[in-house]
Amino acid sequence: MTVHYVNRPDENFAPLPRPTEPAHVIRSDAEAIAIAESLAAAIRDGASRRDRERILPVEQLDALSQSGLFAINVPKAFGGAGVSYVTLARVIEILAAADPSLAQIPQNHLAIVEHIAADGTDDQKRDLFGAVLRGLRFGNAFSELHSKTVAAFETKLRFEGDEAIVNGRKFYSTGALLAHIVPIVAVDDDGQIFLAFADRAAPGLQIINDWSGFGQRTTASGSVVIENVRVPKARVVPVHAFVNPTPAGAISQIIQSAIDAGIARGAIDETIDFVRTKSRPWIDSGKDTAAEDPFTIAAIGDLKIRLHAAEALLERAGRAIDVALADPTEETVASATVATAESKVLTTEIAILAANKLFELAGTRSILEGLNLDRHWRNARAHTLHDPVRWKYFHLGNFYLNGQNPPRHPWN
DSSP states (O other): OOOOOEOOOTTTTOOOOSSOOOOOOOSSHHHHHHHHHHHHHEEEEEHHHHHTEEEHHHHHHHHHHHTHHHHHHHHOGGGGOOOHHHHHHHHHHHHHHHHHHHHHEEEHHHHHHHHHHOOOOHHHHHHHHHHHHHTTOOOOOOOOOOSSTTTTTEEEEEEEETTEEEEEEOOTTTTTOOOSEEEEEEEEETEEEEEEETTTTOOOOEEEOOOOOOOSSTSOEEEEEEEEEEEEGEEEEEEOOTOOOOOOHHHHHHHHHHHHHHHHHHHHHHHHHHHHTTTTOGGGGOOGGGOOOOOHHHHHHHHHHHHHHHHHHHHHHHHHHHHHHHHHOOOHHHHHHHHHHHHHHHHHHHHHHHHHHHHHHHGGGGOGGOTTHHHHHHHHHHTSSSOOOOHHHHHHHHHHHHHOOOOOOOTT
């Protein structure tokens, strides 16, 4: 019997059980893509219902983490596949085309894996990467709802003996509700930023299922309340990735960009299928089917060109990140940041355009509530708000015109 976890306010949402069997360990880029394609075929079925009824994708998420895809960027030296970021972005796009809410849940997990690689000690890497390889999922207790800016952290951490004690409140906490370990971003009195890896069931850690966004409905991106949560000092990692030249920001961004590309691809696929099977030809076209309408044909061609352009920049960004990881300098990191920003601009544009064009090309019957096709637009509009693309244009122009490297942070 399948248990449905509905996304509604619940201050007593119990932690999910940890996996009883170790996850599969992926060994190559090709295997990662093949597994993603296989899973996408399975998660596509039911994605619309999950969105409509706000059913959390617990069963699908378990399959995703047990498949080994949550561990694909664990370095080879620690037992992972260490896939290229071209491959990682492709994996996320494949999943997002099937269910973008589900594809968003690993976003912070994968970015945090790279933070561990950049700033963790060897002991911390063995411990935390080992947990990921066994199938444990990291959540996200990063952003705060009422701080002055998205980077002004009010969650505090202090050390007491062999433990850190953390207090604060978070929101937009994608994946935390369904995680096994919740990395909490907190600052000490000196302003040093830390990632404190708390057990999901730690006393004082409360995950509230109160995400009410009209799009990306089943990401469980609600609240985290942190009251005197104790975390072993061995599981507290200082964050230096944005002080030193690392592509941490670009890595976070390329995953966001891949989600948007997937949303676009899913909307375009839905449009093509609807036009072929359900739409009527317009009376002035003189055609027997909607798929023969010359204006519709041209519009589909335009959408595909824009999607392929966005995907080409997504792949280019992945290559630039791989270069920066192999040789992290101011120049390589700036190049990765710029390439990823260019990708983010185009994936944002095509996601929103494709979701809008779906209704224009499919026709009036496509707005019927039972079809739930508006989920494509809602997901595109919601997810592309993650960081303002208008600032991407500025940083790109400043780089090319004035030689100014973009700032380093998770939104750039």
